[in-house]
Amino acid sequence: MRSPKDFFKPLAIGAPQPVREIPFRPSRMIHFFDPSNPKMAAKVPDIAKGVDIILGNLEDAIQADRKVAARQGLVDIAKATDFGATQLWTRINSLDSPWVLDDLTTLVTEIGDKLDVIMVPKVEGPEDIHYVDRLIAQLEARAKLERPILVHALLETASGVRRVEEIAAASPRMQGISLGPADLAASRRMKTTRVGGGHPGYLVRTDPVGDDLSEGRQTYQQDLWHYTVSRMVDACVSNGILPFYGPFGDIRDTVACEDQFRNAYLLGCVGAWSLHPVQIAIAKKVFSPEPSEVAWARRVIKAMGDGTGAVMIDGKMQDDATYKQCLVVAELADALADRDPELASAYDKATEEALAND
Numbered sequence: 542m543r544s545p546k547d548f549f550k551p552l553a554i555g556a557p558q559p560v561r562e563i564p565f566r567p568s569r570m571i572h573f574f575d576p577s578n579p580k581m582a583a584k585v586p587d588i589a590k591g592v593d594i595i596l597g598n599l600e601d602a603i604q605a606d607r608k609v610a611a612r613q614g615l616v617d618i619a620k621a622t623d624f625g626a627t628q629l630w631t632r633i634n635s636l637d638s639p640w641v642l643d644d645l646t647t648l649v650t651e652i653g654d655k656l657d658v659i660m661v662p663k664v665e666g667p668e669d670i671h672y673v674d675r676l677i678a679q680l681e682a683r684a685k686l687e688r689p690i691l692v693h694a695l696l697e698t699a700s701g702v703r704r705v706e707e708i709a710a711a712s713p714r715m716q717g718i719s720l721g722p723a724d725l726a727a728s729r730r731m732k733t734t735r736v737g738g739g740h741p742g743y744l745v746r747t748d749p750v751g752d753d754l755s756e757g758r759q760t761y762q763q764d765l766w767h768y769t770v771s772r773m774v775d776a777c778v779s780n781g782i783l784p785f786y787g788p789f790g791d792i793r794d795t796v797a798c799e800d801q802f803r804n805a806y807l808l809g810c811v812g813a814w815s816l817h818p819v820q821i822a823i824a825k826k827v828f829s830p831e832p833s834e835v836a837w838a839r840r841v842i843k844a845m846g847d848g849t850g851a852v853m854i855d856g857k858m859q860d861d862a863t864y865k866q867c868l869v870v871a872e873l874a875d876a877l878a879d880r881d882p883e884l885a886s887a888y889d890k891a892t893e894e895a896l897a898n899d
């Protein structure tokens with residue numbers, strides 16, 4: 542076994558030095574496309590300009606007889622496209638599949654210089670990350686890459702959830718984790734056939750009034766994913782990596798998609814997947830803090846000076862802890878503003894207005 546001191550040493554001679562910190566880059570949406578679908582592939586250069594992350598999917602949703610075409614399609618698109626500040630990711634096939642070895646070998650050697658992150662599906666435990674970690678290092682060395690490719694795990698098995706903390710800590714390559722609610726539901730034998738979102742049967746009911754058990758009792762639908770998302774967020778944040786909500790499969794239901802994304806945002810996720818162009822704007826809206834929230838955060842930070850002590854603002858107590866909460870929002874806003882001039886001016890305008898009243 543390697544010593545803990547070796548954690549940050551390359552796993553192959555000639556592989557690039559692993560990163561010590563995962564850089565925060567705007568990651569509001571991971572936009573999935575099928576590289577074997579000529580219509581979708583043709584849209585990639587344009588879509589890439591409007592998303593934070595674009596992902597060439599090789600796993601589920603790609604037919605078995607299109608796997609090789611999808612892999613080659615991604616190589617061709619990556620070589621032909623300048624992605625600018627947009628991150629290029631891929632989702633490889635599962636580690637027990639007949640395609641994954643060629644996925645990794647081809648992608649790292651042919652487009653490793655363009656790939657930011659490799660998403661690994663159906664991760665069961667840290668040993669899955671150790672396997673891809675070493676293999677990627679060998680391939681990076683072969684391709685003479687200068688920058689390490691990062692790894693993102695999909696949380697979509699009961700065993701993966703049970704070991705999520707070990708997965709998050711498995712390698713310096715670990716960039717983040719996404720919830721995969723469809724596979725996770727199947728793995729856990731949950732009785733929902735939906736891809737993410739709630740279920741009308743999962744509810745709480747108000748108590749009866751008097752003896753009548755059937756009349757006048759409100760029901761409230763509950764969040765099936767609260768436990769898993771919260772656990773994933775803790776595992777990620779305590780290991781310095783980024784948590785994401787995954788897919789919302791009812792493309793028509795943009796309202797419930799927005800709700801699901803917002804729940805994840807409020808619980809600490811940095812982004813979600815978009816499966817269809819219509820979901821890109823939803824993710825952008827939800828995962829960018831509201832200008833009024835940013836203005837409030839900046840107001841509190843200004844009033845708190847060095848961040849210690851307590852002050853009252855608009856009747857609300859602020860102290861060291863609320864100062865830190867506000868830093869989370871303000872720092873996210875600054876990172877997004879660097880990428881998005883429209884957001885930058887909306888944030889500055891709201892802040893000026895808020896500060897003018899102080």
Ligand SMILES: CC(C)(COP(=O)(O)OP(=O)(O)OC[C@H]1O[C@@H](n2cnc3c(N)ncnc32)[C@H](O)[C@@H]1OP(=O)(O)O)[C@@H](O)C(=O)NCCC(=O)NCCSC(=O)C[C@H](O)C(=O)O
Pocket residue numbers: 573574575580581584588598601602697720721722723724725736787788792815816817818
């Ligand atoms: C879901 C889709 C199959 C729907 O496609 P389609 O029927 O073609 O929809 P539209 O007619 O509304 O499409 C309008 C045009 O937009 C293009 N399009 C559609 N989706 C995309 C996209 N993702 N990127 C780029 N362009 C897209 C269509 O080609 C149409 O173009 P045109 O005809 O020229 O106007 C489809 O959206 C799709 O396949 N999406 C991706 C699905 C996917 O990646 N699924 C896997 C991720 S979810 C998962 O794996 C579960 C998870 O792991 C878990 O376990 O929870």
Ligand SMILES: [Mg+2]
Pocket residue numbers: 601662697721723724
């Ligand atoms: Mg899945």
